Amino acid sequence: MQKARSPFWMMLPVIVLLTSCSVSGSSQGTAQPDYKSIKSMVIDILQTDEAKKAVAKMMKDEKFQESVVLDHDTVRTTLIQSIANPNNPQMKEAFRDPKFASVLAKTMKDEHKKVIKDLMKDPEYQRMLITVMRDPEFERNLLALMKSSAYRQQTKQIMMETLQSPIFQEQLMTLMTRATEEMLKPKSKGKKGNGGGGSAGGGG
Numbered sequence: 001m002q003k004a005r006s007p008f009w010m011m012l013p014v015i016v017l018l019t020s021c022s023v024s025g026s027s028q029g030t031a032q033p034d035y036k037s038i039k040s041m042v043i044d045i046l047q048t049d050e051a052k053k054a055v056a057k058m059m060k061d062e063k064f065q066e067s068v069v070l071d072h073d074t075v076r077t078t079l080i081q082s083i084a085n086p087n088n089p090q091m092k093e094a095f096r097d098p099k100f101a102s103v104l105a106k107t108m109k110d111e112h113k114k115v116i117k118d119l120m121k122d123p124e125y126q127r128m129l130i131t132v133m134r135d136p137e138f139e140r141n142l143l144a145l146m147k148s149s150a151y152r153q154q155t156k157q158i159m160m161e162t163l164q165s166p167i168f169q170e171q172l173m174t175l176m177t178r179a180t181e182e183m184l185k186p187k188s189k190g191k192k193g194n195g196g197g198g199s200a201g202g203g204g
Contacts, residue, residue, distance in 0.1 A: 045051050058064050094100045119125045132138055145151050162168050 046055070095104075
C-alpha cells in the first residue's frame with residue numbers, strides 16, 4: 001500500500017511540543033494565553049535558527065519519518081472530505097488563489113479529457129445534450145455569448161494559435177492536397193469521355 005508524507009503532519013509533533021512548552025511556561029502567570037497568542041508564539045519560535053536546526057535534524061531521523069508516514073487511503077479520504085465540504089473556508093480560499101487553480105487544472109486536465117470523451121460516447125448523455133441545445137433559452141444565451149466581444153476575442157486567439165501550430169499546418173496541407181487530387185480526377189475523366197464521344201460522332 002502506498003504511503004504519503006504530509007508536511008503538516010510531520011510538523012505537528014514539533015508544534016505540539018512547542019505549544020505545550022509555551023503554555024506551561026505561561027501558566028505560572030495570572031492568565032492563560034489565548035489561541036492567537038500561542039499561534040504567534042509558535043511562529044516566532046519556528047523562525048529562529050535553533051528551531052530550524054532542530055526540525056531539520058528531526059526530519060532526518062528515520063524513526064520519526066516512519067511515525068509520521070500516512071496511509072495513502074487516509075490522505076485520499078481526508079482530501080475528498082475537505083474538497084466536498086462546502087463550508088470549508090480553507091478550500092474556498094484555496095480555489096480563489098490563481099496559482100492553486102492553475103496547478104489543479106493542469107493536474108486534472110488529462111482526467112477531464114477522458115471524462116468528456118467517455119460522456120460523448122454515452123447515448124444517454126448525447127440525448128440530454130441535444131435536448132439542452134434545442135432549448136430556446138439556451139439558444140438565446142449561446143447567441144448572446146457568441147456576439148460578445150470577449151468571446152470573439154477568445155475565438156480569434158484560439159484560431160491564431162491553431163493556425164500557427166506546425167501539426168495543424170501539416171494536417172491542413174495534407175487535406176488540401178487530397179482535395180486538389182479529388183477535384184482533378186473527375187475533370188480528367190470527363191474530358192476523355194467527351195473526346196471519345198466526339199470522335200465517334202465524327203465517324204458516323
